[in-house]
Amino acid sequence: MKPTSLAILASSAIFLMTWAMPALADVDYHIDINQPAHHLAQVSVSFPQTDSQVLTVNLPVWRTGRYQVLPIADGVRLFNATDSKGKSLPWKRTASGEWQITLTQPTSVKVTYQLHANELGDRLRHIDSSHAFLDASGVFMYSPAFRQQPITVNMQVPKGWKSYSGMDRDGKSHSFKAANYDVLVDSPIETGISQHFSFDADNRQYEVVFWGEGNYDTTQIIADLGKISAQASAIWNGYPFKRYVYMVHATSGARGATEHLNSTVIQLPRFNFREREDYLRFISTASHEFIHTWNVKSYRPQGLVPYDYQSENMTDLxxxxxxxxxxxxxxxxxxxxxxxxxxxxxxxxxxxxxxxxxxxxxxxxxxxxxxxxxxxxxxxxxxxxxxxxxxxxxxxxxxxxxxxxxxxxxxxxxxxxxxxxxxxxxxxxxxxxxxxxxxxxxxxxxxxxxxxxxxxxxxxxxxxxxxxxxxGLVTTYGDKPKIQVDTGMGLSGLYADLVLATVAKNSPAWKAGLTAGDELVAVNGLKVTADGFAKRFNDFSPGDTVKVTVFSNDQLKDVNLVLAEQPKDKLAITAVDNVTAEQKAFFKAWLGIDWPFDTEGKWINADGE
The missing domain is CATH 1.10.390.10 (Neutral Protease Domain 2)
Structure with a gap:
């Protein structure tokens, strides 16, 4: 049937609207890890054709999971932009994480830059001769105009490296794809020399990737992660993922963890896994990040939706x-x-x-x-x-x-x-x-x-x-609690000298006029050392007055410290006497386990055996 004039006008309007909108094409990322020993890589981003006069390109100023503005763009040098014919385009930097590229006609745009990646402790980006950890917020620029476009990531990595991510693979070993930039920014990539394991729990697939040598037990970790991963139904109905990736870094000192859309990265110094206290710290962190897959990544406060990568996202929740x-x-x-x-x-x-x-x-x-x-x-x-x-x-x-x-x-x-x-x-x-x-x-x-x-x-x-x-519980310091002196002073632990890092409010040191930055020199006229600091004050009793000599603003002064007291024993939580059925019922409803004490108030299975 021959179209009417109105139909022709409508079709023309649709055509014009389509021309004015960003093209529905992928944003293609490529990273060449060409100088890993020097923490360097070359990054390129190809944006689809646009008819805008200015294309804004951003690198986030903060990363998800850490609510603080960071100097992320300081890792970028040699920024350049070219059009579809490879001709350089003029650009200017307009903010710490923003570049504006000037266009004179509709064209696709390719942005290239050198990336320096040595921020392992920030869990932002790290490249060395053995691996690369790439959080997109510290690696890949984006344009607000194409934030919702599909994304592909291709990597050129040293021979023998293997790559893992919560993103789906794009047909090749070192290629991934994502629905949009928000998925990319919450799906870090671990590539390098590593150990890889997989398991299933509650009809979900899990992967565990270990980078770095350490005293961890992969068998125990995988078994316990499997147990944790099966506990989600204690809180939520359903899962927001089909596949989940645990990335474990055994480091030379860096520590911390960050949650992501369907993965997490957990870092500990390489010999901080074996002792029970250390292991509980690690496995508790893994549980924390796993929970974040729901609480934060699936639902979060209104002030964090959607993420504004270029500014603080304020919320009181x-x-x-x-x-x-x-x-x-x-x-x-x-x-x-x-x-x-x-x-x-x-x-x-x-x-x-x-x-x-x-x-x-x-x-x-x-x-x-x-x-x-x-x-x-x-x-x-x-x-x-x-x-x-x-x-x-x-x-x-x-x-x-x-x-x-x-x-x-x-x-x-x-x-x-x-x-x-x-x-x-x-x-x-x-x-x-x-x-x-x-x-x-x-x-x-x-x-x-x-x-x-x-x-x-x-x-x-x-x-x-x-x-x-x-x-049915009570806190206690024991039947005959012991006490020790309290000064209220805390050392930084960074110096051989005795510089005070903290002075607790209303403590003996606070009342005596001491403040952070003062350098402790002597107690009762005798020199003290950093390693003997705590022992020196244990020579006294609560209520004693001691003369403390410090350098304050480079001036020597004496102050009198009246020592306070604090418990010497550890606080413990135990069962109340004559616990009732109602208290046991409350305990069970709270934690979901049976009453853990015997009739004498002693722990059942205290050592997990």
């Missing part, structure tokens, strides 16, 4: 994203039988002690700490006036869990809050404070605005024995 993940990590280990109940409560005891010795808990709320994470630093002021979204968020989550259990008469727990967030607020949605409060009300029938004001918007203040008593 980072404590839920990070602190609640910390709260759940050991619960999965406990349910999986990877961690004993005693080990679980030893960890909780330590968290309580650290909280009670943190002056900042009286000053900053978890909501404020969430908003301040982007500018947070470690130091004397931070220690005395701040809290950590991980540790304080853990305790806020504990308080909220106990409140939900109590208000719902054990019908629901904080796990159900996260189950609802996963069910109803998957990305591209983002949840708000009101959304969380509405879920709490739906689960318990109670309004949680006043609770939120008390425990989230104000500094968290918990009576731990009152709280734990609901689960």
């Amino acid at each position: 980072l404590w839920v994203a990070e602190g609640s993940t910390s709260y759940f990590q050991n619960q999965l280990l406990l349910r999986a039988g990877v961690m004993t109940a005693k080990e679980f409560f030893d960890d909780l005891s330590l968290r309580i002690v650290l909280n009670q010795h943190n002056p900042g808990r009286e000053t900053q709320s978890v909501a404020e700490a969430s908003l301040g994470q982007w500018s947070s630093t470690w130091g004397d002021y931070a220690v005395n006036h701040s809290v950590n979204i991980y540790s304080e968020g853990y305790l806020a989550s504990l308080a909220l869990d106990f409140s939900v259990l109590t208000d719902s008469k054990l019908a629901h727990s904080y796990r159900d809050v996260h189950k609802e967030l996963y069910e109803n607020f998957k990305i591209p949605m983002g949840y708000t404070v009101a959304d969380v409060q509405n879920i709490l009300t739906a689960l318990t029938g109670k309004d949680y605005q006043s609770w939120w004001q008390k425990f989230v918007n104000q500094p968290v203040s918990l009576e731990f024995n009152d709280l734990l008593a609901q689960a």
Whole structure:
């Protein structure tokens, strides 16, 4: 049938709209790891044809999982842009992570640059003669105009290297593809000389890649990761992935971990795997990052949706994203039988002690700490006036869990809050404070605005024995607790001299006028050394007054320190006397395991045997 004039006009309009929009073609990335010994590579990005007069190209100023602006673009040199005929295009740098390329006619654009990659500790990018770890936020530039376009990544790597990623392969050993840049930026690549293992758990495929020599036991790690990976149903209904990749780095000192869309990277110094305490630290971290696959990567606060890679993403709910993940990590280990109940409560005891010795808990709320994470630093002021979204968020989550259990008469727990967030607020949605409060009300029938004001918007203040008593538990320093002196001074550990890194608020050192940066010289007229610092003060008793000599702003001065006391023994969590059936029921609803004490209050299976 012959088209009408109106139909012809409509077709023309559609054609013009199509011409004005970015072409629906792949963005192609290529990285040539050509000088690995010098941490160098050459990167090229080919963008589809555009008729814009200016093509903006960006490298993120922060990476997902670390909520701080970083000097990422400092690793870029020899930036160049060419058109479809290979002719150089004029460009200018307009921000720390932004380049603007001027175009005079529709054309595809190829961007090339040299990349320096030696930021292993930041888990951002690292290239050496044995491997490359590539987090796209520190490696691959993008254009906002093509952020949602499909992506291919091709790598040229040294002979003998093998490549792994949470992304799907694109037909070749060192090629991957992603739906868009957001998938690429959350799917790091590990390529190099490594050990690779795979296993299945709950109908999902898992891979484990080990880079670096170390004292790790691959058999134990794979077995325990399998146990953890099967525990997701304790919190959520369903999985956001079909395949998941654990990347383990045994390093010369770098440590830390970062969650990604369907993978994680975990780093520890190479000989920090074998001892039980070290191993629990590693496997707890693995659990933490695995949980993030739901909490953060599948649902996250509204302020983080969508990611703005060129600016801070503000939210007062980072404590839920990070602190609640910390709260759940050991619960999965406990349910999986990877961690004993005693080990679980030893960890909780330590968290309580650290909280009670943190002056900042009286000053900053978890909501404020969430908003301040982007500018947070470690130091004397931070220690005395701040809290950590991980540790304080853990305790806020504990308080909220106990409140939900109590208000719902054990019908629901904080796990159900996260189950609802996963069910109803998957990305591209983002949840708000009101959304969380509405879920709490739906689960318990109670309004949680006043609770939120008390425990989230104000500094968290918990009576731990009152709280734990609901689960039949009590904190104790033993029947005959011992005490030792407390000065309130902390050393940096970086110097042979005795420079004070922290002085705890309202401590003896604080009251005496000492401050961070002062250099300790003598106690009662006798020289002290860094290795003898703690032992020297153990020569005295709480209540004693000692003369401390320091250099303060290069001036020698004496101050009198009245020593305080602190417990010498470790805090422990144990069973209350005459535990009731109601307390045992609360314990079971909280952690999902049976009561772990015998009739005499001693741990059952304390050593995991």
